[in-house]
Amino acid sequence: MGIFSVLALPLLLLGISGIIYIYQSVRWLLSKSAVQNKVVVITDAISGLGKECSRVFHAGGARLVLCGRNWEKLEALYDALISVTDPSTTYAPKLILLDITDISCIGDVAKEILNCYGCVDVLINNASMKVKGAVQSISLELDKKIMDANYFGPITLTKAILPNMISRRTGQIVLINSIQGKIGIPFRAAYAASKHAAVGFFDCLRAEMEEFDISVSTVNPTFICSYHRQAAPGNWEASIWK
Template identity: 60%
Template sequence: MSLSSAMVLPLLIVVAAGVYYIYNEVMQFMSKSLVQNKVVVITDAMSGVGTECAHLFHKGGARLILCGTSWDKLESLYDSLTNDADPRETFAPKLVIVDFSDMPSMEEVVAEVVECYGCVDVLICNSSMKLKAPVQSVTLEVDRNIMDINYFGPSTLAKGVLPTMISRRSGHIVLVNSIQGRLAIPFRSSYAASKHAAQAFFDCLRAEVEEYGIVVSTISHTFINASEPPPVEEAGPKPNPLSAFIAKQMTHGVRPSVLADEIMQTVNRKRTEVMLAHPIPRVALYLRSLIPSFLFAVLGAGVKDSVLAEQMQ
């Protein structure tokens, strides 16, 4: 009995691993089949996340419309997608210059995007402009530019493709946002404000278009981890341990490939809200709702520590 009992656990582990492997294989197959022939628009396709998404959806047989601000970089991405691709299973992507900092051009941009295939099945709003600076040092011009790229651009493009989705009573709009669309931290006022605005817009949009069979998803993630080694910190005064720990967790980002996989799964499973964050940021979100004064005190202590460190350098 003792020998057979000892073999139960390893056997269960092997079975569980087999089931997990089969599940992943099935999900990967479904991922490809579900996006096949779908018209998918990806903004900022030259970024790490945008490039990973482009490769995933292209392999799945989607009709891609790749958007970005640099024609040379878009052509380079086009070449990397088509060089080794089977033309019988994939479609050559279409390229469109989209610059959200140039809002007067958006009417023509929307028309060009829609004219590529006459409709849009999936819109992935991936563009983002980041900024870390004290409030008093950020000019109004910079504030407006960040709002254009992070809020007005995606919302305008979503409005532009919406009529084709409503007429066909189907479609999926994905906002790749940030956890700072829900939780603001010091020295990122403009960035957090733009992400809060985008979150609110797409939350409202979700409720308004549900009756037309249109899905609106938001993906809130921590910072993108480009796998660069962290800088060596110079000797200085030790910050508040709790605020330093929270700051470290907040800046521990996700890999572009992981986020791209999550975007694909979000489209396939029609998820409406996804959070890609470690436990500490999640706890901070709960504290913001339940005990805001405590969270504010912790963040404030962290700011005082950083100011003190600068003064002593």
């Protein structure tokens, strides 16, 4: 009886400190962003969806590499991101020019991307070209250009980044695709065909990458009404942060 009363207080204190420790650890884990310090590459970061992804990842503390084919728009996005976040908890994004249809340059762009931080944790293949028209009114040249933008471009970039992920046995590849990669509707043949091709490629890649612990996701949205579409004239970058 005597020994229990001597040990009761230390045991109680030990139990309470254990509970406090677990509580604080869970709080710390919940507050930690999943993308903090991760190197995240977004192609066509200046599109409606690309800008929103950039904002979310930047605020989460990711080390962003933002790609786009228009330098002024990339700089405007950079300024908008920097102006709304705390510089002590975020990284200044790196900017890289990338025209996704320029297949012969993508290898060099991939080297530039890898040179930024030495690795890529998350690659978001967002860049894409849209076209609408009857099959007989779309030239074969345009069909091929759409295929370059929506299929050959993303797969070329992915293939160039993949060896880095495989060697590190970690990574996440995301394809922003479209519901039109799953179904066909009138007047979208070129776009839908390229999006179907991309889904096929990335579905196979997912199966191949499983053994390297690299995850491959395809996102197939329907219509997205982004702030980009509703931007006030002359104030497009500010309008996305509301």
